[in-house]
Amino acid sequence: MNRSPSQPPSDLDRARDLSRVKWAATLLLVATAALFLVARHFETQHWIWGYVAAFASAATVGGFADWYAVVALFRRPLGLPIPHTAIIPRNHHRIGENLGTFIEQNFLAREAVEKKLGEVDFAAQIADWLNVPEHGASLASFAVRRLPQVLAAIDQSGLRRFFGERVRTEMERLEVAPLAAGLLGTVIEKGRHQRLLEELLGSLDTLLTNEETLEALREKIRKELPALFNFYRADAYLLRKIVASTTAFVEEARTDAEHPLRREFDTFMRGFVEQLRTSADFAERAETFKRDLLARPEVAALADGAWDSLRAFLERDAAAPDSQMRRAFERMLVDIARQLGQNPAIRAEINRGIVRVLGDFVQAQKSGVGRFIADQVKAWDIDVLIGRVELTVGRDLQYIRFNGAMIGGLAGLALHALEQGVNIRL
Known part of the structure; x- marks a missing residue:
């Protein structure tokens, strides 16, 4: 099914793309290994096959090494208990703690929060909302209807x-x-x-x-x-x-x-x-x-x-x-809207007050937000977590395998050429 350029990809689309890239990277690895065997077979017949064999062997090693690195992030390669593999599952809780701390200290830092809040003209938005007659009337009616309940609550x-x-x-x-x-x-x-x-x-x-x-x-x-x-x-x-x-x-x-x-x-x-x-x-x-x-x-x-x-x-x-x-x-709400619309100094003062209040609130609650994020990450099912990460960045990680094969092959080709040059001098 075709997707509009502006439409975000669904999980199914991401899974299909990831599967295609995985198969392509795997086929490339098989192809370089097969090319190496063919080149070795014909190496004695012409000198060019030596260069092809050097490229193919290095590309195979590079592609296999990057396959190992990518797989080691999420699980144990071939199921073998190799040390320092399955990095994400083994560090599940530590990732949650670090992620919560990172968001608390960076995203929720006072300067960052107040800078972002300062970009919003809260007073102008309030004035625009109050300038709609139905909004002011609804707010006034709501407040007056709740007044008897407030008075009764005060007595009780x-x-x-x-x-x-x-x-x-x-x-x-x-x-x-x-x-x-x-x-x-x-x-x-x-x-x-x-x-x-x-x-x-x-x-x-x-x-x-x-x-x-x-x-x-x-x-x-x-x-x-x-x-x-x-x-x-x-x-x-x-x-x-x-x-x-x-x-x-x-x-x-x-x-x-x-x-x-x-x-x-x-x-x-x-x-x-x-x-x-x-x-x-x-x-x-x-x-x-x-x-x-x-x-x-x-x-x-x-x-x-x-x-x-x-x-x-x-x-x-x-x-x-x-x-x-x-x-x-x-009448008071209408007057407030008019004053906010006509007086930039009042708007600026209100905005500063709102930013200060919201900033203080975020600072008071940010440790709880960091703890909530950490607890949520730690509570996730590890298989679901790995699946989400793979769907998000897995396609780009698979391209590392392509790059590893190409860079490895070129490196092997260069080393073979260097070896041949040394042999000629000797």
Whole structure:
């Protein structure tokens, strides 16, 4: 059966080719031996037969020697227990060990692996895959469908309690005073504490214009004044004066960036931050407050309630036909694909990260790969192994027999010519 040039040969084709080459090499050996006998018979009749006999004898020896060498690789020639034959069967296990070590140290070396992985643009392949709308939608749907199972696994496996305990432990280790000092210091440096003051003043102004608040203040004033003053409605007069003065003061503080109240507030905040940084008493009080807060059952109940509420929301959204999470995930994947396509720096960074991760993984596993290859080779049936090797390289090995016959014959011819030349001189 004819085979296309691009079609790899099958085992049957290799076996046929090997058999043909073996027969041809054997026939060549028989032919050189027969030629030697014929040449020896006619050697006395003409000098040329001496050269033919020298060529044929050396070619026979060369072909036979190479036949012996080729056969000795795979089995004992003629079944004889000759030393250093059947090389592959006798060294089966050592070949497996050496092959595993060779692959581990050369093919799986860090430099070789990272160089090969560096030729692959992983980020571009990810971007191309995500640019197909169906791929992003399928990935988002898969992730959302698996979310309820993940949440259930978290509850059933004890991860929820574990993470809760870890968070509590880390909170207990956290020093509140330095953290608060750092946060407030940043707020003050950017002037945002004045915005806080403005919000407080605005709330106070709103409070002073509330009818219920004004009525409560008036009732308080009425109780404190003598009855005679209440008869002349002094409570209303005092309330108007107090509210008017306070409102005017608040308005001045809100509109004047250099108002004394603002400066006092700034001084107070900076002093408070400094005490948080340096005062051991402040630090101890902050730690006491933190421990008392974490020990309250309401905090644990609040955390459990927040988790339950979050889980219920996520499960409802995951089951909804128009899931918000799925849409958000799809938009995120589209944005990732766009960023990867437009930003070579991000692609290069991702590729470096992937190469580093895969390289580390290969280095961590390469000894296991080498051991696996060695064990597999040692576990192979030796006859099957020899058959596979012969099918792969046997044809080329048989050509060594042709070469041995030709090189041997030419060497024998040259030596015979040299011998004749010496005899003529003598």
